[in-house]
Amino acid sequence: MKKILIKRLVYICGRTGEEFIGANEYDGHLTDANILGSIHEVGKTAWIGQALWLLRDGVPTYRITVFPFYQYQKHWYELLLDAVRRI
Numbered sequence: 001m002k003k004i005l006i007k008r009l010v011y012i013c014g015r016t017g018e019e020f021i022g023a024n025e026y027d028g029h030l031t032d033a034n035i036l037g038s039i040h041e042v043g044k045t046a047w048i049g050q051a052l053w054l055l056r057d058g059v060p061t062y063r064i065t066v067f068p069f070y071q072y073q074k075h076w077y078e079l080l081l082d083a084v085r086r087i
Helices: 032-039 076-086
Strands: 002-013 019-027 045-048 051-056 059-073
Touching: 002 032, 019 059, 032 059, 045 059
Parallel strands: none
Antiparallel strands: 002 019, 002 059, 045 051, 051 059
């Protein structure tokens, strides 16, 4: 199996510390600053210090960070062996 690096957004609540993982996957070669810059919208998010925050009614509610995750995928020959085994 090959290990592929992917990155996802993680929303961390400032008051409770709850973490929510976003559904969008980004290429592992992109920098965190590039990913955060691509989702920044004036009025919906704000840069406070070095962190990006999601705003609710003008109040920073969720801190948005980027976490790397690893995804395992089969090589082509492993897929071929699986197909042969099914015959």
